[in-house]
Amino acid sequence: MSSRRSYLIRRVLHGFMALFIIATLLFFLFRLGLPDPTAALITEGLNPEERERIRASFGLDRPIWEQYFIYLANIVQGDFGYSFHYRAPVADIIWERLGNTMILMLPAIVLAYGVGAPLGAWLSWRRGSRADTSGIFVGLMFRSAPMFWTGMIAILIFGIGLGWLPTSGMRTLPYDASGFLDKIFTLDFLHHLILPALVVALYYLGSPLLIMRNTMLEVYGEDFIEMARAKGLPERRILYAHAARNALLPVVTQLAVTIGLAAGGQVVVEVVFSWPGLGREILNSVRTSDFPLAQASFLVMAAFVITLNLLVDILYTMLDPRVSFK
Amino acid sequence: MAVTRFNRTLLASAMGLAAASISAQALAQEPVASIDLMTTTESYDPIRYEAAFMIAERWEELGFEVNVQPTEFSTALERFYDQQDFDATILGWSGRTDRLDPQFFLSTLDSRQANPGGNNPGGYDNPEFDALFDQQSQAFDQDERQRLVMEMQELYKPDAPLVVLFHRDEVVAYNHEAFDGFEPMAGEGLYSEWGPMEATPVGERSTLRIGGPQEPDNLNPLASTSVWGWKWMRLYYDRLVRLSADVEPLPWAAEAVEQVDDTTVAVTLREGMTFHDGEAVTADDVAFTWNYYLDQDYSYFNSYLAALDNAEAVDERTVHFHLSEPSASFASISLSQIPILPEHIWSQIDDASTLSPDEVPTVGSGPFQHERFDRGEFMAISKFDDHFHADEIAVDGVEFIIYADMEGVYTGLQTGEIDVTAWRMEPGQISLAESEDHLTVVNVPDFGYFHMTYNLRRAPFDDRAVRRALTMASDRERMVNVLLDGRGEVGSSVIAPVNTFWHEAFIERFDFDMDAARAELEEAGYTWDEDGRLMR
Numbered sequence: 001m002s003s004r005r006s007y008l009i010r011r012v013l014h015g016f017m018a019l020f021i022i023a024t025l026l027f028f029l030f031r032l033g034l035p036d037p038t039a040a041l042i043t044e045g046l047n048p049e050e051r052e053r054i055r056a057s058f059g060l061d062r063p064i065w066e067q068y069f070i071y072l073a074n075i076v077q078g079d080f081g082y083s084f085h086y087r088a089p090v091a092d093i094i095w096e097r098l099g100n101t102m103i104l105m106l107p108a109i110v111l112a113y114g115v116g117a118p119l120g121a122w123l124s125w126r127r128g129s130r131a132d133t134s135g136i137f138v139g140l141m142f143r144s145a146p147m148f149w150t151g152m153i154a155i156l157i158f159g160i161g162l163g164w165l166p167t168s169g170m171r172t173l174p175y176d177a178s179g180f181l182d183k184i185f186t187l188d189f190l191h192h193l194i195l196p197a198l199v200v201a202l203y204y205l206g207s208p209l210l211i212m213r214n215t216m217l218e219v220y221g222e223d224f225i226e227m228a229r230a231k232g233l234p235e236r237r238i239l240y241a242h243a244a245r246n247a248l249l250p251v252v253t254q255l256a257v258t259i260g261l262a263a264g265g266q267v268v269v270e271v272v273f274s275w276p277g278l279g280r281e282i283l284n285s286v287r288t289s290d291f292p293l294a295q296a297s298f299l300v301m302a303a304f305v306i307t308l309n310l311l312v313d314i315l316y317t318m319l320d321p322r323v324s325f326k
Numbered sequence: 327m328a329v330t331r332f333n334r335t336l337l338a339s340a341m342g343l344a345a346a347s348i349s350a351q352a353l354a355q356e357p358v359a360s361i362d363l364m365t366t367t368e369s370y371d372p373i374r375y376e377a378a379f380m381i382a383e384r385w386e387e388l389g390f391e392v393n394v395q396p397t398e399f400s401t402a403l404e405r406f407y408d409q410q411d412f413d414a415t416i417l418g419w420s421g422r423t424d425r426l427d428p429q430f431f432l433s434t435l436d437s438r439q440a441n442p443g444g445n446n447p448g449g450y451d452n453p454e455f456d457a458l459f460d461q462q463s464q465a466f467d468q469d470e471r472q473r474l475v476m477e478m479q480e481l482y483k484p485d486a487p488l489v490v491l492f493h494r495d496e497v498v499a500y501n502h503e504a505f506d507g508f509e510p511m512a513g514e515g516l517y518s519e520w521g522p523m524e525a526t527p528v529g530e531r532s533t534l535r536i537g538g539p540q541e542p543d544n545l546n547p548l549a550s551t552s553v554w555g556w557k558w559m560r561l562y563y564d565r566l567v568r569l570s571a572d573v574e575p576l577p578w579a580a581e582a583v584e585q586v587d588d589t590t591v592a593v594t595l596r597e598g599m600t601f602h603d604g605e606a607v608t609a610d611d612v613a614f615t616w617n618y619y620l621d622q623d624y625s626y627f628n629s630y631l632a633a634l635d636n637a638e639a640v641d642e643r644t645v646h647f648h649l650s651e652p653s654a655s656f657a658s659i660s661l662s663q664i665p666i667l668p669e670h671i672w673s674q675i676d677d678a679s680t681l682s683p684d685e686v687p688t689v690g691s692g693p694f695q696h697e698r699f700d701r702g703e704f705m706a707i708s709k710f711d712d713h714f715h716a717d718e719i720a721v722d723g724v725e726f727i728i729y730a731d732m733e734g735v736y737t738g739l740q741t742g743e744i745d746v747t748a749w750r751m752e753p754g755q756i757s758l759a760e761s762e763d764h765l766t767v768v769n770v771p772d773f774g775y776f777h778m779t780y781n782l783r784r785a786p787f788d789d790r791a792v793r794r795a796l797t798m799a800s801d802r803e804r805m806v807n808v809l810l811d812g813r814g815e816v817g818s819s820v821i822a823p824v825n826t827f828w829h830e831a832f833i834e835r836f837d838f839d840m841d842a843a844r845a846e847l848e849e850a851g852y853t854w855d856e857d858g859r860l861m862r
Contacts, residue, residue: 053623057679085543086543086544086683086701087543087544087549087679087681088544088682088683089682096701097702152733155737159741160737160740167737167738167741168727168729168730168737168738168743169703169704169727170703171703173703173725173727174698174704174706174725270730271730271731271734272730272734273730273734274728274729274730274734275730276701276703276728280702280730281702288543289400
């Protein structure tokens with residue numbers, strides 16, 4: 001067991017190291033990439049002294065190394081700084097936006113994997129059949145179609161044409177929610193969720209479907225399947241209890257990466273459906289040169305991906321005891 | 327060698343010239359400096375990007391070597407304003423209402439604005455112009471001021487320090503089955519401060535719904551630096567003066583504005599005004615507000631406060647504004663910009679710029695009162711029944727729905743979710759909107775403009791003849807027709823034609839004319855070499 005513990009400690013340390021490197025990269029990329037980080041703060045026709053005063057008020061007149069260490073120290077304390085554009089703490093903005101994003105992405109991903117993985121297993125069982133070819137075709141099609149296109153078609157049909165579903169936002173305004181839970185546990189919210197979640201789910205569906213199908217096909221050739229068959233177990237049981245369990249590993253990896261990246265939101269779907277999520281916010285922050293907000297958003301995304309990768313590694317050790325801890 | 331018709335004429339004229347002056351002088355001539363033409367990237371603004379190539383094509387035809395440099399927007403701004411490191415640059419000025427006063431656009435040609443960071447990066451330097459600028463800015467008499475402003479336009483135009491390329495119409499739409507009665511305002515469209523006061527419900531709903539992709543940066547009247555913050559805030563804050571839809575200063579919270587002497591403006595407040603929390607609006611609040619803005623040194627408004635020494639409450643309803651120098655635009659423009667803040671709330675706040683969004687007070691005295699702002703989603707205000715203008719207002723409130731892009735806004739308009747667009751529609755949406763029965767499409771002329779500014783410190787732009795020739799070689803008619811799809815107007819002066827009171831219509835026009843451009847250069851002693859390259 002001790003090797004397992006040291007393995008985990010090592011992985012966590014690696015995670016922190018990666019975050020530190022990313023934070024550093026982000027800091028310098030934004031400073032070097034933007035000609036004038038105060039562009040967002042400065043309006044036309046401002047004289048140089050006033051400009052200097054504003055720069056000073058955000059600490060931008062200090063040497064870059066000093067700014068860097070202040071930035072690192074602040075991050076450790078969970079302080080992501082102050083948004084230039086909104087004049088508000090970055091953390092507040094990000095947490096709220098992240099919540100909005102996850103409440104769209106999680107149901108969509110659960111739907112995609114909940115349907116995609118079993119469907120892939122089933123297709124592998126029926127490989128070569130018409131169901132198999134059309135299943136692969138549909139999966140690939142939605143995976144390849146640009147999300148804004150699928151989204152706009154969905155809006156055209158269900159929003160404008162049939163008028164069944166709302167086409168933008170998270171709720172029918174002016175509905176005033178008393179809190180996050182109040183915002184999401186309403187029928188109205190579900191009504192708004194359907195279209196964007198479906199579009200995201202259709203997009204993601206292809207991965208678990210294809211991965212599951214292909215891994216299953218490989219697993220079918222393994223000895224233990226032969227063994228199960230020889231024991232006379234029913235085909236259905238072999239499929240789901242024996243083959244599927246083993247084919248699940250790559251799907252789980254893919255799922256974790258997907259959830260991690262989902263933290264950044266699908267910018268496209270958030271824009272098409274005017275969903276007030278983190279992806280849309282990142283886009284805005286880049287547009288307004290609001291780099292405290294942009295760099296913190298990217299850092300949060302990175303933290304998500306790293307954490308979920310870590311979780312996958314832990315899950316692996318549980319799903320497949322043969323995974324070694326080296 | 328294939329000789330096109332154009333080359334033939336060029337050759338003919340060049341040969342004629344050569345025959346006349348194939349002398350030591352001609353041999354000593356050198357090609358003129360090549361031109362870097364800086365513009366925005368295609369993704370930032372395809373119109374300016376394309377315009378640059380249209381211009382470059384004609385300039386090359388004239389014998390110049392031109393490199394179009396699409397530049398990332400903030401880099402372009404920095405190189406233009408701060409470093410003044412450019413040959414010729416295409417940028418724009420937005421038409422903010424306060425710029426309808428000639429002061430601002432004329433200042434972009436004032437030599438005292440030519441230092442790095444100033445508003446005259448081209449470096450136009452004409453002492454006569456500067457002198458007139460000072461005279462007009464101190465002329466309280468409107469007619470006298472108008473005469474001076476016209477004279478300034480006549481004065482600078484033949485020098486061609488810049489080309490006003492075009493004014494782009496703002497095309498907006500509203501649902502006339504829900505609301506009507508709008509009067510579009512130049513540079514503002516339908517979402518002006520008058521929009522909600524003029525809109526009349528035609529359908530069942532009496533809450534006006536506006537939709538747009540832009541939202542306020544914040545609602546702090548001492549930190550917001552965006553037009554979108556102020557477009558919203560001025561609905562619930564009163565100003566002493568409001569600019570009418572025809573951009574005439576109207577006394578608003580002020581009952582009267584009078585000039586006591588050259589440097590003192592007296593304002594008498596309306597009787598019986600209250601803030602949204604029930605407290606009375608007094609001269610003390612007004613004086614406090616202006617002094618507070620001076621103290622807080624909030625740069626967005628600094629230009630309106632520049633002439634002000636201090637404000638003083640003389641009695642319950644009278645405020646005296648003491649100016650450091652006579653200023654004609656103070657009474658018309660400055661008084662129309664600064665929102666009246668309640669002293670009993672803001673006097674408790676030492677540094678207003680650091681307030682977090684939850685801490686920002688939203689109590690004003692305007693015709694509407696603040697209800698809500700959910701970032702990225704929604705804003706709402708409701709009618710303030712105790713306001714002196716309340717009886718004239720037909721809506722009971724305004725809701726603003728924030729979309730991620732214009733596509734969402736248009737869908738909202740189509741499905742009836744919103745009644746008015748706050749921002750110009752995309753070109754593709756205009757024809758769609760025109761074909762919808764329930765929508766009315768409105769073209770609103772702009773007084774903001776896209777300009778191409780020459781760096782007068784550099785060759786070849788230090789030569790007036792070159793600037794004039796290049797200006798004549800800019801086919802702006804075609805830009806309007808092709809790039810703006812006819813929805814706009816060719817620029818003439820920095821004061822736009824739609825600004826009728828201040829615009830001088832009878833100045834040199836510089837219509838597109840390649841022959842005239844060539845003649846201008848020849849007259850100034852330029853020649854062309856056998857490749858058609860311009861020599862001097």
